Amino acid sequence: MEKYTLIVTEKPDAAQRIAEALDFNSQPKRIEENNVPYFHARRDKPLVIVPALGHLYTVVQEGGRRNYYPVFNFKWAPRYVAEKSATHIKTWIDVISKLADDADTFIDACDYDIEGALIGYTLLKYACGNKENIATRMKYSTLTKTELEKSFIEQMPHLDFGMIEAGRARHEVDWLYGINISRALTIAAKRFSGRYATLSTGRVQGPTLRFLVARERSIKTFVPTPYWSILAEVEIQGAKYLVDYEKKIITRKADADAVVAACLRKTGTIEKVEEKTFQIAPPTPFDLGSLESEAYYLFGYTPRRTNDIAEHLYLEALISYPRTSSQKLPPTINYKAILNGLSREPPYNESASELLRQEPLRPREGIKEDPAHPAIYPTGNRPKRKLDVAERRVWDLIARRFMAVFGEPAVKQSIKATIKVNGHHFYLQGRRTLKEGWMKHYKPYMRTEEILLPPIKQGETVQLTRIAREDKFTKPLPRYNPSSLLKRMEREGIGTKATRADIIETLYKRRYITGESIEVTDLGFTVIEVLHQYAQPVISVKLTRDLEEKMERIQNNKEKREKILEATVNRLRPVLNELKKQETTIGETLSNALKRARMQERTIGECPNCYTGKLMILFSRRTRKRFIGCTNYFTKTCKTSFPLPQQGIVKPTGRMCRSCGWPLLFVHLHGRRPWNLCFNPACPKKEERRKLLEMRGLQQRSSNTTIQ
Amino acid sequence: MKCVVCSREAQTQPSSKYCELHQKAYENLLKKFETWEKAFNIQWNKYLKEVAKNPLTGIWAKEVAENIVSGKE
Numbered sequence: 073m074e075k076y077t078l079i080v081t082e083k084p085d086a087a088q089r090i091a092e093a094l095d096f097n098s099q100p101k102r103i104e105e106n107n108v109p110y111f112h113a114r115r116d117k118p119l120v121i122v123p124a125l126g127h128l129y130t131v132v133q134e135g136g137r138r139n140y141y142p143v144f145n146f147k148w149a150p151r152y153v154a155e156k157s158a159t160h161i162k163t164w165i166d167v168i169s170k171l172a173d174d175a176d177t178f179i180d181a182c183d184y185d186i187e188g189a190l191i192g193y194t195l196l197k198y199a200c201g202n203k204e205n206i207a208t209r210m211k212y213s214t215l216t217k218t219e220l221e222k223s224f225i226e227q228m229p230h231l232d233f234g235m236i237e238a239g240r241a242r243h244e245v246d247w248l249y250g251i252n253i254s255r256a257l258t259i260a261a262k263r264f265s266g267r268y269a270t271l272s273t274g275r276v277q278g279p280t281l282r283f284l285v286a287r288e289r290s291i292k293t294f295v296p297t298p299y300w301s302i303l304a305e306v307e308i309q310g311a312k313y314l315v316d317y318e319k320k321i322i323t324r325k326a327d328a329d330a331v332v333a334a335c336l337r338k339t340g341t342i343e344k345v346e347e348k349t350f351q352i353a354p355p356t357p358f359d360l361g362s363l364e365s366e367a368y369y370l371f372g373y374t375p376r377r378t379n380d381i382a383e384h385l386y387l388e389a390l391i392s393y394p395r396t397s398s399q400k401l402p403p404t405i406n407y408k409a410i411l412n413g414l415s416r417e418p419p420y421n422e423s424a425s426e427l428l429r430q431e432p433l434r435p436r437e438g439i440k441e442d443p444a445h446p447a448i449y450p451t452g453n454r455p456k457r458k459l460d461v462a463e464r465r466v467w468d469l470i471a472r473r474f475m476a477v478f479g480e481p482a483v484k485q486s487i488k489a490t491i492k493v494n495g496h497h498f499y500l501q502g503r504r505t506l507k508e509g510w511m512k513h514y515k516p517y518m519r520t521e522e523i524l525l526p527p528i529k530q531g532e533t534v535q536l537t538r539i540a541r542e543d544k545f546t547k548p549l550p551r552y553n554p555s556s557l558l559k560r561m562e563r564e565g566i567g568t569k570a571t572r573a574d575i576i577e578t579l580y581k582r583r584y585i586t587g588e589s590i591e592v593t594d595l596g597f598t599v600i601e602v603l604h605q606y607a608q609p610v611i612s613v614k615l616t617r618d619l620e621e622k623m624e625r626i627q628n629n630k631e632k633r634e635k636i637l638e639a640t641v642n643r644l645r646p647v648l649n650e651l652k653k654q655e656t657t658i659g660e661t662l663s664n665a666l667k668r669a670r671m672q673e674r675t676i677g678e679c680p681n682c683y684t685g686k687l688m689i690l691f692s693r694r695t696r697k698r699f700i701g702c703t704n705y706f707t708k709t710c711k712t713s714f715p716l717p718q719q720g721i722v723k724p725t726g727r728m729c730r731s732c733g734w735p736l737l738f739v740h741l742h743g744r745r746p747w748n749l750c751f752n753p754a755c756p757k758k759e760e761r762r763k764l765l766e767m768r769g770l771q772q773r774s775s776n777t778t779i780q
Numbered sequence: 781m782k783c784v785v786c787s788r789e790a791q792t793q794p795s796s797k798y799c800e801l802h803q804k805a806y807e808n809l810l811k812k813f814e815t816w817e818k819a820f821n822i823q824w825n826k827y828l829k830e831v832a833k834n835p836l837t838g839i840w841a842k843e844v845a846e847n848i849v850s851g852k853e
Binding site for chain 2: 138289290291292293294295296297298323324325520545546547548
């Protein structure tokens with residue numbers, strides 16, 4: 073058999089795109105072996121393009137028992153060794169190994185970032201049999217035919233070993249932290265209570281939970297401060313405008329009342345009119361963090377969701393590689409070609425055509441750089457299928473942002489008139505756009521407000537039509553949401569653009585946090601308390617940030633991976649010894665928190681009959697059936713109970729029925745859409761629905777009779 | 781010793797009848813009293829009642845205020 077070049081990619085979609093781009097006729101042959109797809113492409117030499125499924129190899133413990141710590145011996149092994157659910161990985165690796173036997177040259181075409189570098193390296197080393205040193209590297213930022221062909225022709229002569237070492241270090245250090253501390257917590261709780269529950273933490277997870285706990289503490293211990301402000305309105309040329317009092321905050325009620333008394337039903341004079349014209353520069357191109365924030369703000373998508381959508385759009389060659397921290401758009405991406413492509417889409421035609429007439433085309437760039445990829449940009453390709461609403465929105469956002477960065481600065485005018493009323497000053501503020509500039513291209517996503525004022529002159533008299541005192545209180549800091557938390561992690565330099573969204577998801581999964589406006593649970597508090605007391609370095613932001621910097625140094629070949637691993641083990645050893653010494657105390661604290669968390673998950677709310685007990689999801693010892701019962705049943709003072717569906721998931725929502733005010737339950741039966749259940753048998757809504765169904769039944773019967 | 785508000789251990793250093801979390805809330809209550817006093821010319825007990833019914837007050841501060849007002853401490 074003729075020898076071929078084996079190209080390894082990160083995912084099946086990318087393999088198909090690469091195969092189509094490199095095949096002379098753009099029609100590669102798709103072959104499937106044991107459900108593993110790969111492609112034969114014809115070029116001057118035959119090519120076989122085979123995908124991975126993300127990471128096929130992972131760090132595992134080398135020898136020893138599972139329920140034990142500390143563990144410092146590890147090795148890289150196929151994922152199915154560590155994860156029970158990854159059995160399909162074995163077939164995948166077998167197919168790649170078989171294909172590698174007949175190949176004489178190897179190309180790594182995984183995404184050009186740390187994770188991609190590591191996926192390609194482990195495949196070439198372990199599945200292909202130590203081919204990492206002879207393999208070459210394709211580097212690309214979009215999956216378009218032009219760029220893929222170019223990256224194939226201009227291959228890098230070898231793999232990026234700096235990036236690979238940084239990737240290995242990250243995975244190995246994270247494994248050392250995660251496995252040891254998580255095992256210490258889980259084992260402590262299990263030994264004390266006899267019940268198993270996964271309690272995890274990690275190098276990034278710990279400090280992230282710590283931010284959340286700090287914010288939650290400040291909210292829960294918050295005491296508001298009273299203050300007052302003045303609400304006033306003036307009439308100018310028949311129209312009414314709100315005006316600001318000179319002091320935004322008045323700390324004494326009596327002072328606020330004095331201002332109202334002095335200005336009530338008085339006329340004022342315009343003392344001064346100030347006009348200012350200023351420019352607003354175009355926005356910078358999207359890096360992953362800013363795209364995630366904008367999508368959360370505009371559409372309410374979690375960072376993880378935006379990440380997934382962007383990944384789909386990238387795999388369909390509609391946008392460039394999204395996991396970038398760059399805010400730069402180099403001219404090599406060919407601005408004109410992209411704008412030409414966009415101009416073929418009706419919604420972008422006008423903006424793109426206008427920009428194409430602009431000379432020279434120069435984007436406004438941010439300061440952040442990424443050596444591997446430029447900022448996120450649309451490729452100019454048109455979608456080959458109908459995008460769903462979410463995909464369309466994210467694509468539209470990226471396309472419009474791309475056009476906006478080439479736009480001219482917007483010009484705005486602000487007007488501030490100072491009105492003097494009986495010795496007190498009020499300000500009337502106006503704002504208007506003089507020149508739209510880049511805002512025209514980014515219009516649906518603009519958040520500016522125009523306040524148009526009539527022509528006003530100094531010395532003019534105005535009537536104060538309304539004045540009142542407003543009673544106010546200071547508010548606590550807002551809770552983090554997934555987007556603001558992501559920004560904070562980015563600002564603190566912990567985690568990477570690729571891992572931050574997953575870490576937030578893990579915190580939810582472990583029940584350390586809950587809700588979209590993130591609230592830390594009792595369990596989350598306890599975990600941080602324990603770590604703070606016995607394993608402080610694990611939640612130190614500084615330490616995590618230092619480690620991130622060291623990883624970057626490894627990437628630039630300025631630091632050795634082995635040195636960082638050694639330092640990690642030396643740092644972990646005393647922490648783990650302390651955790652072991654305090655195992656019983658820690659076990660008790662965590663078990664109690666877990667117990668409270670389990671109780672909380674089953675508590676529905678106040679009993680509507682006795683008002684002193686709590687309604688809970690209980691199980692009958694006799695029938696083993698699930699029902700809602702009052703906690704006062706055990707003291708024989710209340711017999712309130714309600715039936716529940718016996719199958720599926722049932723849990724409290726924390727919300728009340730809009731119709732009757734009783735607590736709502738979340739019910740999810742297998743194969744059915746989840747719904748919120750009001751268990752009040754006398755809920756007016758239930759009665760309404762019953763009547764409606766009866767009416768429909770009657771109508772049905774009468775129409776059947778007519779047909780007969 | 782347990783915290784007088786919740787079931788957590790009371791803070792030992794410095795010694796307190798509250799756990800670390802409720803102690804922090806108590807300190808905030810003390811700190812803010814001065815501002816409330818100036819603003820409304822209000823007494824300590826009335827202040828605690830006002831704070832307890834304010835929807836912006838944090839749950840732990842509320843619990844401490846209610847606990848002091850009810851005289852359970």
